[in-house]
Amino acid sequence: KQEVTQIPAALSVPEGENLVLNCSFTDSAIYNLQWFRQDPGKGLTSLLLIQSSQREQTSGRLNASLDKSSGRSTLYIAASQPGDSATYLCAGAGNMLTFGGGTRLMVKP
Amino acid sequence: ETGVTQSPTHLIKTRGQQVTLRCSSQSGHNTVSWYQQALGQGPQFIFQYYREEENGRGNFPPRFSGLQFPNYSSELNVNALELDDSALYLCASGLAGGNEQFFGPGTRLTVL
Numbered sequence: 001k002q003e004v005t006q007i008p009a010a011l012s013v014p015e016g017e018n019l020v021l022n023c024s025f026t027d028s029a030i031y032n033l034q035w036f037r038q039d040p041g042k043g044l045t046s047l048l049l050i051q052s053s054q055r056e057q058t059s060g061r062l063n064a065s066l067d068k069s070s071g072r073s074t075l076y077i078a079a080s081q082p083g084d085s086a087t088y089l090c091a092g093a094g095n096m097l098t099f100g101g102g103t104r105l106m107v108k109p
Numbered sequence: 110e111t112g113v114t115q116s117p118t119h120l121i122k123t124r125g126q127q128v129t130l131r132c133s134s135q136s137g138h139n140t141v142s143w144y145q146q147a148l149g150q151g152p153q154f155i156f157q158y159y160r161e162e163e164n165g166r167g168n169f170p171p172r173f174s175g176l177q178f179p180n181y182s183s184e185l186n187v188n189a190l191e192l193d194d195s196a197l198y199l200c201a202s203g204l205a206g207g208n209e210q211f212f213g214p215g216t217r218l219t220v221l
Binding site (some may be wrong): 003034036043075091095097098099102 | 153
C-alpha cells in the first residue's frame, strides 16, 4: 500500500526566500508524481506532473524533482511571494492518487 | 476548454439522510475519480469510474456509490449519512493510464 508523507507540515518564511518542500513515498512503483496547490476551502490546482521516466519538471518559479529509487520528491519555490501562501500537496499516481497530508505555507510580506 | 465543475458548492444534511453530489468532467477526459478531504488532511481516494464501470475503490463502505454517464459526467451518492462524512468532496478527471488529474472546486458537505 502506497503511503505518502510531507515534511514540514507547516512553514512560515519571509518574502523572497527560496524554499524546498519535501515528499516521500513508500512504493517506488508509482506511475507519476503530481504536485498540487490548494487555497483554503478550495479545490486542487495542478502545479507540476513528473512522469515516471522523468527526473524533474519546471514551471516558472517552481521546480519539482523525482527520485524513485529513494522514494522522494521535492518542490522548489524560488523567490517566494505572499501569493504563494497556500497548502501544497504531493500525490503518487498509480490507478489513483495517494496524497500526503500537505505542507501549509505562509509567505510573509 | 471547460474545466471540471461540481455542484452544489455547499450542502447541509442531517445524520441518516442520503446525498447526491454531481461532477462534470473536463472535455476529452474518460476517467472520473472522487476524493474525500477531511479538514486539515490530504484527500482520500473513494473510487474511480472508467467507461461507466467502477475501476478501483478506496477504503470506503458500500454506502458510498457512484455513477458515470456516457457524457463522462458523474454522481457520488452517500446513503445513511454519518457525522464523520462531513468533508470537502472533490471530483477529478483525466485520461486512463495514470496521467495528470484535474480537480473541480469541490462540494462542502456538512452533516449535522
